[in-house]
Amino acid sequence: MFSEELWLENEKKCAVARKPKQGRKRQELLAVALGVKVGITGFLWPPLKLFACPQISSLVRRAALTQSDTHFNYEKTHNFKVHTFRGPHWCEYCANFMWGLIAQGVRCSGLKSEGLYRVSGFTEHIEDVKMAFDRDGEKADISASIYPDINIIAGALKLYFRDLPIPVITYDTYSKFIEAAKIANADERLEAVHEVLMLLPPAHYETLRYLMIHLKKVTINEKDNFMNAENLGIVFGPTLMRSPEDSTLTTLHDMRYQKLIVQILIENEDVLF
Incomplete structure (x- = not known):
């Protein structure tokens, strides 16, 4: 990850350290290794030019030490693993650009991974x-x-x-779940949701129960992954239940109720199943 000041400093040092011809040759070698073309003016895309400068490793180390002392003081713990990204990637913390040939950065893995189920994989x-x-x-x-x-x-x-021909929350029970979600009284709404759950086929019920147990574990780590029951409801609502009507208007209207149903299932997993 490179800040703007580091970028400008690196640009100046690269210009002094290398003669134009040497820089051109080194850039051509990098272009061949990365499978990209050198532009008409002979300059690589700026992130690739970072590799052409011999001082970059020391600059990165110095910048990392400086930033860690002044800016990045996180309370949460991580399980970091070296990761190779395919294509450009932006740091989710500082929004700076990361680039490299191999192992450009690290990612936190497991239930504590920030944005779990919200952040998309490749x-x-x-x-x-x-x-x-x-x-x-x-x-x-x-x-x-x-x-x-x-x-x-x-x-x-x-x-x-998403690809299941019949959703986990079946088409037959969809409207009943939506109606249950519309009940204003929380206790009555929970009772109505439980009654509709009993109408699901055994395989669908058990699959939903197992998934809710897992998602409840995800919410237990909310301090680290920032995924509470409401956020997971937004993600899994349209995934687990789909309207039997092929209507965009109906889908948009029902989204908040889909989210609420999954949120209720997660928060009350131990009571409903």
């Missing part, structure tokens, strides 16, 4: 997981050594629920 990796299950079934390897980014696994799970 689509091609999610598709890889889907294909692995289609091909190998229960033998599919989704361990951290193969997919170190937890958002890939979370994305694959959401994709599975």
